[in-house]
Amino acid sequence: MLVFVTVGSTRFDSLVQAVLSLPVLSSLRLRGYTELVVQCGNSAFELASSISQGENLIVEREGITVELWKFKPSLDKEYERADLVISHAGSGTILDVLRLGKPLIVVPNPTLLDNHQEELSSLPLHRFRSTIVTAISRKPSKPLIHPPSYHFRHLTVVDLRDCWTSTWDSFELNNFVFEYSIEVATKTSVLILHPRSPRKSMAPKTVATTVVDEDPQEYEDKNVHAIYDEIASHFSSTRYKPWPIISKFISSIETGWVGLDSGTGNGKYLPLPLERPMDIFTIGLDRSINLLRIARHAGESGTMREVVWGDVLGHGWRSGIFDYAISIATIHHLATHERRTLAVKRLLEVVSPKHGRVLIYVWAIEQDEQSKRKIPTGDESDTHLGKDVVVPWVLTKQGGSEGNGGESGQQQVFNRYYHMFAKGELPALVHDAAKLLGIHVGMPSPAGTSPSVTRGVHIVQDGWERSNYYVELKCWEIHR
Known part of the structure; x- marks a missing residue:
């Protein structure tokens, strides 16, 4: 069996040192584990120098094969093949692992105390927060069904042999119900969640067509x-x-390049690539000042991000100032074809005409089987134009005390406008934007064959992924 340990995008010295210690390795071996994979980040420990340049290191300890490495663009495969996950207290990791139905040990990082408390407290359910129990110094006389919520304290040592188990409980999050049991290591700041298979709890969101008049x-x-x-x-x-394709795109950006995330939202792409932190520099732009306040602190390294309050249709940048640009789930919020075309034009304007790279994602009419959105059918006579719809966002404002599970909360529904793109519509926008700029769409012609065409944009990729259409573009310029 395999244990996967992840510390996130920063460092967690005490956790890495603990899982490599003889007591913990012996405890794992006694429970049948034979492999231990540790994503170490920038943690300081005895073997850190062996992986300082991005290498993988494999050693044998206490009858367990131990694999050590710093970063990877995605941890999805590691979660899938693990029989147990030990993680820092990042909400993203917690949700990913619980969705897969894998046992999870959560160890809060004391060096990121405030960040993780804020991250976990943002989860939209009170019952889950109330089961986070840390710094328990003695075994309780009886299992707690709803233990109180404690602040995270320092980590001592992870000891998997000294645990107790509570009754099963459940919570609902992101359209799934999770059932879990809680174990608390009695001398540590550790919570163990054992999820049962998640089950769907709600029907797909009701999406209605709309007319922008x-x-x-x-x-x-x-x-x-x-x-x-x-x-x-x-x-x-x-x-x-x-998202994987976006992570791969950002990981392929050359060291030293400067880019724009146009419509950055909460800034989740600003810290990337995790395997090469600070090698590139991405500036976030958004219309929502409240999302930008979150984006400034994106990532777990404590780095303050550069963000700008502005409009994706604005012309506030010098032409060609950026080496790359991304626009993720933004252009579909623009209400007319002309405005969507202008947004693509702005992206092409701000990147280098010689080597600029652009990646654009939008929601698609064609939703996959895991989507919570059901797109209404109707007149299909002109499907290449996509559909204007409103998609509900349900916000529950909790009432009463925090321990009531949120049952008395009041729901408020916000209907957000989206243009759901049809197949071929996004590359057509690229052609329209290029026409406005007077540049060619396609690969550059061989020297001497078309001397009048000196600047263009090449569509590197044009695809569909998980209910989204995307295009990847590369600009070129020829001097003849």
């Missing part, structure tokens, strides 16, 4: 921008995991 800017102000400022904290708590 007023000034598009005023319509977006009411049905997009005002809503995101209102739901910013709740929205951010559900947007924690970078």
